[in-house]
Amino acid sequence: MVGTKGAKTSSRLAESMLELIQRHGYSGAALNAVVEHAGAPKGSLYFHFPEGKEALGEKAVELAAARFGSLVADSALEAATPGEVLRRVIDELAGMLDDSGFQLGCPVSVVTLEMGAQSERLRDACANAFESWIVPVSEMLIAHGRPRLTARALATALVSMVEGAVIVSRAQRSIEPLHCAAQAIAVLLEQDREVSA
Template structure:
């Protein structure tokens, strides 16, 4: 479901396509997801959340700074977007845009996903000297900027918006934390 949401949107992904794509019998889907497409959509968002949380953890462990971590995450996202021929993006934003006003369950699931990316980023920023309020504000802007850059990259069929966002965010983080830009 996750890949199909990225390719076709939530609304454009039917249960028959999901079972066909998964090679699973239709009955097993209803056994595991008795609430149907909404439950499957929530599970797909939760999977995307976990995958991105892991990417954030790996970047934080391998890079020496928040700016470096943000650059690494954006580079990984740019690779996913470009290697998919600009067909894949963030499934959480897709579900939010399509279903946020229609399904409180899916909206809340998307909210939790975004929060799970903002909060650890804010924690990293706090570890580099920002107050809790400033760290949360900047972390929210970082996630919002990356989400927007993904949309622009897909529309423009280039990773340039992601690359520009990485540069700008690294500079902003360095400026806010008093570090040298590009660290």
């Protein structure tokens, strides 16, 4: 029972860190604010994350990676082609951005930009997160007939395009950049399919 309660507290802290990173950036996610947001006892943060903010940030990045991975996987179950999968993912991201008033961005890109040069631990967590998105997209492309090296390169470009579109959408407070990315991805996948055929 104690273990379950502790796991729930640890999970709430990571969830709160993730949300605060999305809203205020890594630097703006103060530990006291995380504890307050999570409704956790004050001493619980260092009990669950004895290595401090970087460890909690790493957990938040892992959580974000898993959520985006689930979004891709769920979209793949409902769509027949890679283009349709990515369109569903982009539509979902556009909805999240719009619903949040363009306050919630991708925490992985935020942490990369803020901490990538300062913390090897957080840079590695972000690199692993991006890799966890590139690999399934690459595997999906391979399953649809792309050669392995081509699929890997294309998957890397597609993930990068979506990430960039999220950033531009937040800056412009418009989902139009995401829709433009979706259109460009559809063209890119169609051209690549013709070349690979």
